[in-house]
Amino acid sequence: MKCPRNNPSRFPHQWYQPGEILIGGIVTHVGCDFQIIPFQQQSDQDYKCETILLTKFYQHILALVFAIYEINENPRILSNVTLGFHIFDSTTVQKWIYRITLDLLLTTHELVPNYKCGTQKNMLSYGSFESNVDDPTGHPSFYRTFPKEALQYEGIVQLLQHFMWKWIGLITMDDERGDRFLQTLEPMLSRNGICAAFTEKAARQVRWDDIDFLTNYLDNSIGNFLDSKANAIILYGETATMMWLATIFFMPTILNNLYGTAYVERTSAYVERTSAGKVWIATAQVDFAFTLLQKAFDIQIFHGALSFSILSKDPQGFRAFLQLLKPSSAKGNGFIKDFWEQLFDCALPGFVNPEGSCKTCTEEERLETVPAPFFEMSMTDHSYSIYNAVYAIAHALHLFASSRTKNRAMDNQGSLASLNVQSWKLHSLLQRIAFNNTVGEEVAFNEHGELEGGFDITNLVTFPNNSYVRVKIGRLEPQVSLRKRIIIHEDRIQWNRHLPQVPPSSQCNDNCMPGYSRKKKEGEKFCCYSCDRCPEGKISDKEDMDYCITCSEGHYPNQGQDQCLPKTANFLSFPEPMGIILAFTALSFSLITALVFMSFIKHQDTPIVKANNRNLTYILLISLFLCFLCSLLFIGQPNEVTCLFRQMTFTTVFCVAVSSVLAKTVTVVVAFMASKPGNLFRKWVGKQLAYYIVISCCFFQISICTFWLGYSPPFQDIDTHSLRREFIVQCNEGSVTMFYCALGYIGFLATVCFIVAFLARNLPDSFNEAKFITFSMLVFCSVWLSFVPTYLSTKGKDMVSVEIFSILASSAGLLGCIFFPKCYIILLRPELNRREQLIRKRHYIL
Structure with missing residues (x-):
């Protein structure tokens, strides 16, 4: 500062008049919140501290005065009673408490205490304190107009989760409160998948005379959080944390000024690194305030910062109260002189200026022109808490005074001379007090003496003149469920201009993408x-x-x-190419079989048709016709009906066809054997033998199918695992054993038929079909032997296609091998279809 500072002990020793009521328990900061230690202390005798008034915090005192002014003017609260106050400093360094508080409050140069011992035990604070203060045994009458501290921790975690910031930095003051903050928050972060990339503790003292110390300090401090991938950094502690951070950012420039241009090269790298964008997340205890020594600091680095703040509103009349504030009109307010001189860099008239180099204050200076880091015209959330604290005490005293209407002491003028309230009585009143303040918000305390309420979430928007405004972009509500407590309006947020993307990412590494x-x-x-x-x-x-x-x-x-x-359904449908081909093939063979049957009906009296049991031939053709048609049951989406009957129909009809072929083969053998004189087979010659064979063979197959239906019938099923992209709509065969029993029985009949036909292929009989039957059974058996492994190795509609193909191929083999030669003679060589042409010379094998 350019202007010399006069002894602050000229301030009046108290800011209340005799006979007024003392509010002895409102804790606030008014003085030595930030100390500059130019050189390292060698001993207590060498201790020197230049107290720099943090001008922004002067609003705390003005909020207290304004609240008392309103109460004294309000006839509905403590009528005929005038309130006054003492101010006590709450800094943790005892010798500063002693020296600075007395310097600010005494009128003489002597250090004479002016406060009651023990008043610190009757506290009502506007800020949060250590957790041990929550102990009702040690601090039974401690109250604070600050919400529950644990709620703010939950809000920090939810804010980080909202923006998916999982790699973050932590900056605290190097004290017990900072340690306790880390011990509480870090486990919460870990449980929610968030890690601390670094933890930086802000030092309260910096040795400006040691360039090596400063260089190492810069390396250790800036290197930690500016070179880290953590773009979200949480600030906890107090306003000194913010001032320390601003000093770190501006330190290269300070060093250049202290040590000259020779240090420019060493600090240029730091200047470049401090331009990187970060998202600063400040707790409600941290205010964006600086001393006037930091007036040249560029606060643009904090643009876009997010901050928790106590729910607050601007009381009506407070701005007008500040606009009327002038040093000459503030009688009894000794603080305003030092505040005014430091804020406007001038000297008030009436004080000696030894150097004569400082301008004189005109008292026309306007507080509205001061940038926000040094003074705000709107009531801050901390000042609002002090404002509510005064009203809480006033309402408690009002309740106490109302209960003493019969016994209160009155002076000669009929006014209340004093109101000496014992702490336990005031404590009992504050426990149950609840009122609406002047802006309509309810003020009440919970069982721990904490303010019932939540937090605002604000966004810091800075301007080129180093001023800023706070924009509310969300809330933290304690009354709702844990997952819904935080509300963020991202469209209202203005992010730091140097961030590579918005919203920014704060990860240890790039996200693992889906997949x-x-x-x-x-x-x-x-x-x-x-x-x-x-x-x-x-x-x-x-x-x-x-x-x-x-x-x-x-x-x-x-x-x-x-x-x-x-997945799409997988089944053999009629519209798809394979379904069309198989259906067309089945219908074509069915039509051919029908035409063959009609030809045989038309030429039923010819020798070719009559040979080897004409009725058995008709049965075989009808069964083959049904075999071709039953393959259509396997095409289309399976349902309960088709699943129940398609395998039963197929195995039964095929059994009839194979049984008919077997009967034809046996008939040939029996006829040949019966032609020998005295042979026992003579009595078996006739149509009844063939019918017995067909009926008995089919009866056994029908028995298998009946047992199958009763024991474990087929049903519609969906297979979701066999194919990757499709689910198979299929018929579950129920009992696989019965299914293969039915197929195995047909295979057994075909094998017997093949063996008998093969042995009888060269019998000298004019009506011998054994050679044709041998070829047909060879085709039949070949098809179904290849069917089994192919069927087991396929899935879905491919499996169904294999079975349909086997049905069509084996049926076509029977039709072609047995009936093609006959149809050739009937249709193309009718001259050969005569008895004399078909009778051949018999050769007997003896």
């Missing part, structure tokens, strides 16, 4: 990780997932493995 999962890095905090691709069949649909997950039933991972897509 990847996090993998812990050995030896590092859990917030630092690598990203691994999800294994086959699993996905991660969010960023930074700890592990990949399996899709729910009916869904499958997409190619990027970042989402689950619904």
Whole structure:
């Protein structure tokens, strides 16, 4: 400062008149909140402290005065009683408390105490204190117009979670409160997946005379939080934390001024690094205030900072009260002289200026022109807390005075001379007091003496003239559920201009994108990780997932493995190409079989048709016709009816066809054997033998199917696991054993038929079909032997296609091998369809 400072002990020794009521328990900061230690202290005798008034905090005193002024003017509160106050400093350094408080409050040069011992035990604070103060046993009458401290911790965690800031920095003062803050917050951060990249403790003293110390201090301080990937940094402690941080940022310039241009190269790197954008998150205890020695500091580095603050409003008339404030009109207010001179860098008239180099204050200076870091015209949240504290005491005293109407002591003029309230009585009143202040907000205390209420979340918007405004961008409500306590309006936030993106990211490393999962890095905090691709069949649909997950039933991972897509139904449908081909083939063969049957009906009296049991031939053709048609039951979406009957129909009809072929083969053998004189087979010759064979063989197959239906029938089923992108709509065969029993029985009949036909292929009979049957059974058995492994190795509609193909191929083999030669003669060589052409010379094998 340019102007010399006069002895502050000229202030009046108290700011209340005799006979007025003393409010002895409102704690506030008025004096030595920031000390500059030019050189290292060698001993207590060498101790020197230049007290710099933190001008912004002078509003705390003015808020207290304004509240008392309103109460004294309000006839509904403590009528006929005039309030006054003492001021006590709450700084933690005892020798500063002693020296500065007495200097500010005494009128003489002698250090004579002017306060009552023990008043600190009847406190009502506007700020938060250590947790041990919450103990009702040690501090039974301690109240504070500050919400629950734990609520602010929850708000910090939820704010970080809202913006997904998981790699953050912590800056506190180097004291017990800072340690307690870290001990409380860090476990909460860890439980919510947030890590502290660094923890910086702000030093209260800096040795400006030691350049090596300053260089190392810059390396250790700036290096920690400006080179870190942590873009979100939490500030806790008090306003001195903010002033320390501003000094760190401006320190390179200070060093250049102290040590000349030779230091420019060493500090240029620091200047470049301090231009990096960060998001500063300040707790409600921290105010963006600076001393006038920091007037040249550029506060743009704090643009976009987020801050918790006590819910507050501007009382009506407070701005007008400040506008009327002038040193000459503030009688009895000794603080205003030092405040005014430091704020406007001038000397008030009537005080000697030895150097004669300082301008004189005109008292026309306007507080509205002062930048916000040094004084605000709107009531700050801390001043608002003091304002409410005064009203809380006044309302408690009013209740006490109202209860003493019969016994209160009156002076000769009928006014209340004094009101000596014992602490325990005031304590009992404050416990249950609740009132609406002048702006309509309710003031009440909980069981721990804390203010019932939440916090505002504000955004610091700075201007080129180093002023700023706070914009409310959210709230922290204690009455709602934990997950919904914080409300953020992101569209109202103005971020730091140097941030690479908004909202900014604050991560140890880039997020693991969907499709990847996090993998812990050995030896590092859990917030630092690598990203691994999800294994086959699993996905991660969010960023930074700890592990990949399996899709729910009916869904499958997409190619990027970042989402689950619904599976499509897999079944052999009529519209698809394979369904069309198989259906067309089945209908074509059915039509051919029908035409063959019609041809045989038309030429039923010819030798070719009559040979080897004409009725058995008709049964075979009808069964083949049904075999081709039953394949259509396998096409289309399976349902309960088709699943129940398609395998039963197929195995039964095929059993009839194979049984008919077997009967034809046996008939040939029996006819040949019966042609020998005296052979026992003569009595078996006839149509009844063939019918017995067909009926008995089919009866056994029907028995298998009946037992199958009764024991474990087929049913509609959905297979969601076999195929990656589709779910299979299929028919579950129920009992697989019965299914293969039915197929095995048909295979057994076909094998017997093949063996008998093969042995009888060269019998000298004019009506011998054994050679054709041998080829047909060879095709039939080949098809179904290849069917089994192919069927078991396929899934879904491919499995159904294999079965349909086997049905069509085996049926076509029977139709072609047995009936193609006959149809050739009937239709193309009718001259051969005569008895004399078909009778051949028989050769007997003896």
